[in-house]
Amino acid sequence: MTTANRNLYSILSLLPAILLVIYFALFILMFVGMFGRMHEFEERPHESFDFGQFGAVMIVGILLGIASLAALILFIIHVVNNKSLPDSERIIWILAFLFAGFVGFPLYWFMRGIKY
Numbered sequence: 001m002t003t004a005n006r007n008l009y010s011i012l013s014l015l016p017a018i019l020l021v022i023y024f025a026l027f028i029l030m031f032v033g034m035f036g037r038m039h040e041f042e043e044r045p046h047e048s049f050d051f052g053q054f055g056a057v058m059i060v061g062i063l064l065g066i067a068s069l070a071a072l073i074l075f076i077i078h079v080v081n082n083k084s085l086p087d088s089e090r091i092i093w094i095l096a097f098l099f100a101g102f103v104g105f106p107l108y109w110f111m112r113g114i115k116y
Contacts, residue, residue, distance in 0.1 A: 013109040
């Protein structure tokens with residue numbers, strides 16, 4: 001495996017977790033902003049709330065889904081092609097990816113995958 005591929009897998013292993021933190025931060029900031037403008041709604045009840053950051057939340061959510069799916073597919077392919085792993089450990093890593101993806105990707109990559 002080339003250095004560029006190792007760097008790509010390293011970034012891809014951490015990207016879903018980083019995007020999840022950004023997603024939650026934007027989501028919380030959106031609602032804090034809404035509740036901060038609650039007095040405007042009380043003064044003008046005929047106007048609706050402004051979901052100003054909703055677009056950013058949706059874009060980060062879509063990127064999070066794409067990054068998670070890409071990481072899942074690439075890491076499952078990597079586990080299957082990694083001949084240094086015993087068959088039982090391959091199954092355990094695949095199950096870890098499926099059930100604990102955000103945690104499983106960096107764990108596998110920095111424990112077993114980088115040596116491949």
